[in-house]
Amino acid sequence: MVDRFDILGHALCDTGHYLDARGHFAGTDGNISVRLPARCSRDADRVMITPSGVRKGRIEPSDLCVMSLDMTDPRGSNCRGRVPSSESKMHLAIYRGRSDVGAIIHAHSPYSVAWACSGLPVPEGLHPEAEVHLGTVPVVPYWMPGSVRVAAQVARTARSPDTTCLLMANHGAVAFGRTLDEAADRLDMLEAYLKMVVALRQIGAEDPLSARNLDDLRKWAKRGSQPQGADEADPED
Numbered sequence: 035m036v037d038r039f040d041i042l043g044h045a046l047c048d049t050g051h052y053l054d055a056r057g058h059f060a061g062t063d064g065n066i067s068v069r070l071p072a073r074c075s076r077d078a079d080r081v082m083i084t085p086s087g088v089r090k091g092r093i094e095p096s097d098l099c100v101m102s103l104d105m106t107d108p109r110g111s112n113c114r115g116r117v118p119s120s121e122s123k124m125h126l127a128i129y130r131g132r133s134d135v136g137a138i139i140h141a142h143s144p145y146s147v148a149w150a151c152s153g154l155p156v157p158e159g160l161h162p163e164a165e166v167h168l169g170t171v172p173v174v175p176y177w178m179p180g181s182v183r184v185a186a187q188v189a190r191t192a193r194s195p196d197t198t199c200l201l202m203a204n205h206g207a208v209a210f211g212r213t214l215d216e217a218a219d220r221l222d223m224l225e226a227y228l229k230m231v232v233a234l235r236q237i238g239a240e241d242p243l244s245a246r247n248l249d250d251l252r253k254w255a256k257r258g259s260q261p262q263g264a265d266e267a268d269p270e271d
């Protein structure tokens with residue numbers, strides 16, 4: 035029988051390879067983690083996380099570390115001489131505050147970093163996909179990367195169940211989801227959205243969605259089902 039632990043290790047590495055090919059990581063930066071399910075009895079209340087100093091495009095399951103959610107093993111276990119990511123405190127703090135989160139990705143994706151360095155809030159009300167799949171994207175004030183302070187600030191912001199991803203000012207992006215695929219898709223959508231916004235600002239004109247269209251999209255996002263509303267309403271209404 036294939037071990038669930040091994041399946042998740044391979045899935046985490048596949049996510050790293052995919053996002054690296056998409057341009058989300060430079061050098062050895064970024065980090066990815068996945069919560070180990072309770073049915074991995076030996077790993078209850080633990081997460082698997084990438085170590086420092088390893089390219090995500092080449093990472094292998096044997097590189098991965100395991101850490102307890104309560105940080106009782108700050109150097110991790112199963113690490114084979116490697117050191118868990120310097121942002122592991124942030125990952126663990128998010129998991130502790132969000133029982134629905136099963137995977138977290140932190141990356142220095144170029145357009146996300148550019149926006150995070152702008153001092154501007156992430157614009158809303160421009161594009162249906164961003165409204166439905168990302169929602170409001172908060173920007174967490176700058177704190178030293180890897181610090182307890184940044185971990186606490188990010189986790190506090192991430193605690194809202196509607197938050198899917200966020201920017202860390204002057205630093206990067208964090209996306210989370212129930213699964214590795216969901217977290218990866220959100221990171222990818224955030225980067226694509228901010229690339230689109232940068233292009234829009236270069237055009238120099240904006241035509242936001244109407245309040246009614248936004249209301250319909252937000253209802254759709256909350257329901258998680260097919261859209262209803264404007265398309266079905268009386269066009270003369």
Ligand SMILES: [Zn+2]
Pocket residue numbers: 063064140141142179205206
């Ligand atoms: Zn970083």
